[in-house]
Amino acid sequence: MVELKNITKVFNRNRPDEFTALEDVSLLVEERKVTVFKGPSGSGKTTLLSIVGAMAKPTSGRVLVGAREITSLPERFLTEVRRRTFGFIFQQFHLIRGISALENVMLPAYTTGEKHAALRERALRLLELFGLSAKARARVEWLSGGEAQRVTIARALVNDPKVIIADEPTAHLDTKLSKDFLGIMERLNAEAKTILIASHDPLVYESTMVDHIIEMRDGRIRGSGPAE
Amino acid sequence: MSLHERHRNIIDFALSSLGRRWKKNLALTVVYAFVVFTLASVVFFTEAVKSEARAVLRGAPEIVVQRLMAGRHDLIPESHIDVLRKITGTRQVQGRLWGYYFEPSTGANYTVVASGEPPLEPGTIAIGQGVARTLNAGEGDLIPLKGSKGDYASFEVVRVFSHESELVSSDLIEMHADDLRAFFGVPEDYFTDITLKVRNEKELVVVADKIRRLLPDTRPILRDEILRTYDSLFDWRSGLLLVIFAGAVAAFVIFAWDKATSLSMEERREMGVLKAVGWETSEVIAMKSWEGIIISLAAFFGGTVLAYVHVFFSSAFIFEPVLKGWAVLYPRFQLVPQIDPYQVLALFFLTVVPYTVATVIPTWSAATVDPDSIMRL
Structure with a gap:
């Protein structure tokens, strides 16, 4: 599905504050599996996810999505790959305040050129799927933490991506909401979505739905194997 | 899509x-x-x-001829009209009578002109909207104006100019030529200035030049100069x-x-x-x-x-x-x-x-x- 070959990512290159976030990472993300990247803060999980999700380019190495190499693609094509292939769930949700939950869900599809009415219909269906029909027109700042995260999930799904990428999704959730989130991920995985989660929450990496765990430290993969 | x-x-x-x-x-x-x-x-x-x-x-005369005395605008003798008529290419040479009247009670300056065709009856005037407003006068009212000799003469308002012409007629008082002469003390054989039209507009400058040479005590003012x-x-x-x-x-x-x-x-x-x-x-x-x-x-x-x-x-x-x-x-x-x-x-x-x-x-x-x-x- 997604393959990384010898990926290195250096920030602030040739500056006094140069920092190597990833070093010679190679990885194959399997299709329709749930993979969890675990490791302490600063271990390179987020950077790895952003490179897998075509959000950032590596300093060196190659990234393949399907059979297509995307490392050298110009921004326009890279954006298209990101939009079509990946849906993102951020740790801080990153919903846009002042507009409704429905508009937030529609946002990633605005630039696809899809008809507004069809798009709206699809976004409403997604909100309904997560039990948020009644909150569709509510501004996102009025929503609870769990509701806001479900809006984020709906937003990640609006372009029907093959891969869902979640960065520390349970960091701001209590145990019940975390379990709800994992339940949704399990459901999506059952619908053939590939799930990638970065987390150091045992509730996540010890979950029965996880197929594969990749352990990271200091920008390198320290261990990799199937979940127990 | x-x-x-x-x-x-x-x-x-x-x-x-x-x-x-x-x-x-x-x-x-x-x-x-x-x-x-x-x-x-x-x-x-x-x-x-x-x-x-x-x-x-656009409807104004193409040339206005004013007489100068010590560099100031002065009355122009009627005899100048004959001189101007003889210049080739000129037509409709006419003497104009006009002046300014300061009304101390309102602090306004009115422009007084002799009526054209058909002329107003002696003792009557037509006034602009601005004059009507400042003097609070309308048709049928009698307006006393102080003449050059210090005596007051009353004129009956027979017409107030329309709003449409207010841009040009606001401060206007129109009266019979004889009344104007008497009011300002303008001698019989003098005018305020002389207007003339030219058959061929391209000759305006040539005609103006001729006027300056034939009548050195005058200055011709071209319409284009006013526009500018x-x-x-x-x-x-x-x-x-x-x-x-x-x-x-x-x-x-x-x-x-x-x-x-x-x-x-x-x-x-x-x-x-x-x-x-x-x-x-x-x-x-x-x-x-x-x-x-x-x-x-x-x-x-x-x-x-x-x-x-x-x-x-x-x-x-x-x-x-x-x-x-x-x-x-x-x-x-x-x-x-x-x-x-x-x-x-x-x-x-x-x-x-x-x-x-x-x-x-x-x-x-x-x-x-x-x-x-x-x-x-």
């Missing part, structure tokens, strides 16, 4: 984005519209008055007004520059989110540009329409003292609504384009942020 839909969605989002920061955007639009209103009012008014004046002067004087007078006044408003314009430019160029942290975060969820840099810039275009177009059309109403339906009441002069007799006239598309276009390029560009530059620098930056917030 179409480009049209894509832009419609982007515009939808731009509108909703404007709505979220409506207080800031409304304040910006109001100040922006005020500046457009001011500039457009000056441009519309100056052009309308100039073209009115040009239209009025009007133009430069109103240009000077509109320039003066623009200088006065330059402060307001400068304040707006600073305000708009600040608002347009400094994106708030929230706006920057939003742009990062858009990039992260799949918007291209060009799409983020397009969205922000639409915001700028919507604000500047709203301000431009709002300001221009208000200026149109102000100038053509409210007689430019805000700055008429500057543009019309400080006389007691303001002509109250309705300018004929007319707009020069080139001037509107110039106004558009001077207001809308700089603002839109000013919004795009900071957006461009913010929109080129890596989409993954949002993951580290």
Whole structure:
């Protein structure tokens, strides 16, 4: 599905504050599996996810999505790959305040050129799927933490991506909401979505739905194997 | 899937984005519209008055001959008319009688002229709207005017000129030629000046030159010279007004520059989110540009329409003292609504384009942020 070959990512290159976030990472993300990247803060999980999700380019190495190499693609094509292939769930949700939950869900599809009415219909269906029909027109700042995260999930799904990428999704959730989130991920995985989660929450990496765990430290993969 | 839909969605989002920061955007639009209103009012008014004046002067004689005495305008002898008639190419050489009358009680200066054809009856006058207003007089009223010998003569108002002609007739008092001579003490064989028309307009300068040579105590004034004087007078006044408003314009430019160029942290975060969820840099810039275009177009059309109403339906009441002069007799006239598309276009390029560009530059620098930056917030 997604393959990384010898990926290195250096920030602030040739500056006094140069920092190597990833070093010679190679990885194959399997299709329709749930993979969890675990490791302490600063271990390179987020950077790895952003490179897998075509959000950032590596300093060196190659990234393949399907059979297509995307490392050298110009921004326009890279954006298209990101939009079509990946849906993102951020740790801080990153919903846009002042507009409704429905508009937030529609946002990633605005630039696809899809008809507004069809798009709206699809976004409403997604909100309904997560039990948020009644909150569709509510501004996102009025929503609870769990509701806001479900809006984020709906937003990640609006372009029907093959891969869902979640960065520390349970960091701001209590145990019940975390379990709800994992339940949704399990459901999506059952619908053939590939799930990638970065987390150091045992509730996540010890979950029965996880197929594969990749352990990271200091920008390198320290261990990799199937979940127990 | 179409480009049209894509832009419609982007515009939808731009509108909703404007709505979220409506207080800031409304304040910006109001100040922006005020500046457009001011500039457009000056441009519309100056052009309308100039073209009115040009239209009025189009029917005026091509040459006016005045006699000079010690460099000052003096009465011209009737015998000069015969000399002028003999110049080849001239026609309709006529003596004119007119003068100014200062009315101390109102502080107004009226222009008194001898009536043309058909002449008014002796003892009667026709007056302009401005005279009627200041003297509180109407048809049938008797108006006492103080003559050159210090005695008062009463004249009956038989006509008040219409509003349509107020621009040229506001301060006018028309009376019989004999009454005027008696009132101002103008001798029988003298006129105030002489007007003449020329058969071929291309010969105007030649005729004027001949007049200067044959009658060295006179000066011929060409109609074109009057037109140029009007133009430069109103240009000077509109320039003066623009200088006065330059402060307001400068304040707006600073305000708009600040608002347009400094994106708030929230706006920057939003742009990062858009990039992260799949918007291209060009799409983020397009969205922000639409915001700028919507604000500047709203301000431009709002300001221009208000200026149109102000100038053509409210007689430019805000700055008429500057543009019309400080006389007691303001002509109250309705300018004929007319707009020069080139001037509107110039106004558009001077207001809308700089603002839109000013919004795009900071957006461009913010929109080129890596989409993954949002993951580290």
